Amino acid sequence: MFIEIDFNSDEAIYIQLRNQIFLAIATSQIKEGDSLPSVRALADDIGVNMHTVNKAYTTLRQDGFLKVDRRRGAVVSVDVDKMQSIDKMRAYLKPLVARGICKGLSREEFKQLIDDLYDEMK
Amino acid sequence: MFIEIDFNSDEAIYIQLRNQIFLAIATSQIKEGDSLPSVRALADDIGVNMHTVNKAYTTLRQDGFLKVDRRRGAVVSVDVDKMQSIDKMRAYLKPLVARGICKGLSREEFKQLIDDLYDEMK
């Protein structure tokens, strides 16, 4: 699989897992309609407990990235709600932009980062 | 003061505190060289424990936003290291951009958010 967990990170495992699934979807390594490994299989693969994977899947489902089909497992299915997505993103970005301004980052430097990351992923 | 804590938030108090200090510096409500209230005074003001404020101040100091002067208390003093700031910001932004791409946000919409937030703060 495409998952790499850093067990020495201060970031929770289920958060790392969630972020890497974001990344895999964004970079089309996983596509809409694809199934993810079962919680047990993935847990076994990356060497963590089943519940840790289940927690990642559950948050992804709640945030509208997965749907669970009894016969197909966890299927990538992204709910798109532009308004809500933008509102959430603004809330996430706000403290980061504030931090950046404090550190003297210009909006051009910020936008360059966005461009770089988009180029890296798409 | 300019601080408002949401005690029902799932975000840790010391994180909310830190973010609002970011915001206050970014919007020039607090300026380089200004002193922040003492940990005890601010704790008393917003109704939390001294140690919670101390934790926020400590992380702000470690991240180069404050310096502590024995005679002047916690003084706003932003260490600027462009390279390091950009590297850190890229790491913070990466999972957010991935999330945005999944939800169908274009890079223009992303940059618009950045512009909005900059306009709001500066």
Added chain:
DNA sequence: CTAATTGTTATACGAATGGTATAACATATG
């Protein structure tokens, strides 16, 4: 049909984190 695998849920445990509560110390201020 049977056995195995699936998602889901429940419970329990240990470790770490978040927040509170006192207390103490050295330094600086009035």
Added chain:
DNA sequence: CATATGTTATACCATTCGTATAACAATTAG
């Protein structure tokens, strides 16, 4: 000298994170 400061230490409680079993219903494979 008395007060307020930043800092540190300890203790306690609740919550979270991760792990460990276990069980259940439903679906799949043989």
